[in-house]
Amino acid sequence: MNKIPLERKMKQKIFGLLLVLSTVLVLTGCPNDTKPLSNNADLSALTVNIGSLSPVFAADTTAYTVSVPNGTSSITVTGIQADHTATLSTNNGVSLDLTVGDNPIILTVTAADGSTQDYVVTVSVTAAGTSADLSALTVSTGSLIPAFAADTTAYTVSVPNGTSSIAVTGVQADTTAVLSANNGVSQDLTEGDNPIILTVTAADGITAKDYVVMVGTDYYSSNIGILMYVPAGTFQRDGVSAENTSTVSAFRMSEKEITRDQFRAIMGAEPSNTTYSNGTTDPVQIVNWYHAIAFCNKLSIAEGLTLAYEVPGVTFSTLTYGNIPTSRDDDWDLASANWTNTGYRLPTEMEWMWAAMGASSDSIGGDIVDGVNTGGHAKAFAGSDGSNAIGDYAWYNSNSGDKSHPAGARVSNELGLDDMSGNVFEWCWDWFGTYPTGDETDYKGATSGTSRVIRGGGWHNNAPNCAVAYRCGYEPNRQIIDVGFRVVRP
Structure with a gap:
């Protein structure tokens, strides 16, 4: 028998082993080296191009809000995948239209294995403001x-x-x-x-x-000087009831009482008693109510204004001082007022009171409540702030020396009006009578009576007569040593 060489036997053994190994591998299969697909559907960042996210971005927070101003028409929401194999919905990074109210924008992240996660950004567009304050x-x-x-x-x-x-x-x-x-x-x-x-x-x-x-x-008159603006307003006229209120329209009032010089320049004469006067720049005195309304009309004529008063049978353009009655006269008692005309007139009692208390500029804290002067009627004198001295504001029996003094020499009240208390009493338009109750607007007094109202106190009287609320009446023909007047215009 032929012998196989040793080298050949070794090769045959190795080949046999390889054949067995390959057979085993074929029968048992090879190990699988493919990794499982990712299920990461997180974002690593989330941004908006206007406004800011609330709360601040975190991967495990999926709900956010963004507030944007009214008028914002679009927004872009952009997310970045934490896993690059994940995909983002097609609205990612795209400008999206907005409407007023809540606009939910949903970015969907789809992981490689097909699982998904939604990130919801609710964009609130503020409604158009309704504040017109x-x-x-x-x-x-x-x-x-x-x-x-x-x-x-x-x-x-x-x-x-x-x-x-x-x-x-x-x-x-x-x-x-x-x-x-x-x-x-x-x-x-x-x-x-x-x-x-x-x-x-x-x-x-x-x-x-x-x-x-x-x-x-303010108005300026070349004849009587400045007429101070008195604003419209509402006030409580007495201490009886808070419901007793008066509303007056705006008007202008002469800064000072009409002086002796001014009266003479218009009327041609003046009745003052020099015993009780320091000079012609003092207020005119001893004038009756008829004199006062005549002066108003004559001054209006001099300045081209429409007349405030009509007296039956009297033509004021030709009237002279001497024609003015000094006794009771039925025609002059029927005098009527044209309230819409531009001319000079006497203040109504309510206009006088409103101006004396300082109107809506009353300096006493708490007098004005919700726009209504509720306490000015109780002032001790015009210009009082509750702590100042009457002698600085008014000439009365304690400081006058039994005479009148130049108009405007004392401190003015809150509206810049001089001598609203003291120096001379002042005629008003109204017939003297009991006040009505309740609310009144532009009240002009009773339609008839026996006496006309005077206000403000005078050099001959005591301090209580200088109070804003003090009132009394005289017959219209009476001429008193400490009674004069001032004028108003619309």
């Missing part, structure tokens, strides 16, 4: 009456005669609201009342509010 209102000259409050829409401002312009400036409480074009713009003034209206239109384009500032200029 102001947060501030100022004027370039003078001061607002009453002081500014957002829910107060009507104001007055008094400016000196000769003031040619004013700027009224408002600030919106809601910055998205729009103010009318005249805001903050200098506006021309004419003598008299100048209403300036600032309109605030809310962002919704529907809601609007008007703030009205009535700018009243």
Whole structure:
């Protein structure tokens, strides 16, 4: 038998082993080296191109809110996958339209293994603002009456005669609201009342509010000087009931009582007793009510104004001082007033009282409640702040030396009116009588009576007669040593 070489036997054994091993591998299969698909559907970042996410992004937080202003029309929400094998929905990084209210935007992350996770961003678009309020209102000259409050829409401002312009400036409480074009713009003034209206239109384009500032200029008369602006307003006229209120329209009142010089210049004569007067710049005195209304009409004629008064049978253009009755006269007692005419007249009792207490500028804290002067009627004298001295404001029996004094020599009241208390009593239009009860607007007194009202106290009287509430009456023909008058105009 032939012998197989040793080397050949070794090769045959190795081949046999390899054959067995390959057979085993075929029968048992190869180990699988493919990894399982990822189930990571997280984001690693989430951003918006306007506003900010709330709460701050965290991978395990899937619900967010974003607030954007009214008028925002679109937003882009962009997410980044934590696992690059995951995919994001097609709205990722795309500008999306918005409407007013809540806009839910859902970014869906799909992991490699097909599992998903939603990230919800709710974008809230603020509705258009409905606030048409102001947060501030100022004027370039003078001061607002009453002081500014957002829910107060009507104001007055008094400016000196000769003031040619004013700027009224408002600030919106809601910055998205729009103010009318005249805001903050200098506006021309004419003598008299100048209403300036600032309109605030809310962002919704529907809601609007008007703030009205009535700018009243003082008048100047070459014959009697300044007439101070007295704003319209409401006040409690007595201490009997808070329901007894009077509302008066705006008017102008002579800064000072009519002087002896002024009366003589218009009437040609004056009746004052020099025993009780320090000079011709003192208030005229010993004038009766008939004299006072005659002066008003004669002054109106001199200044080209329409007459406030009519008296049966009397032609004021030719009337002389000597023709004015000093005894009771039926025709003069029938005098009537044309309230809409431009001429001079006597104040009504309510106008006088409103001006004396300082109107809406009353300096006593707490007198004005919700725009109504509830306490001014109780003031001890015109200009009182509760602690100042009457002698600084009024000539009365304790400091007058039994004489009148030059008009305007004492301290004026809050409206700049002199001698509203003391020096001489002042005739008013009204017949003297009992006050009505309840609310009254532009009350002009009773239709008839026997006496006309006088107000304010005089140099011959004691301090209580200088009180704002003090009133009495005299027959219209009576001439008293400490009774004179001042005038008003619309």
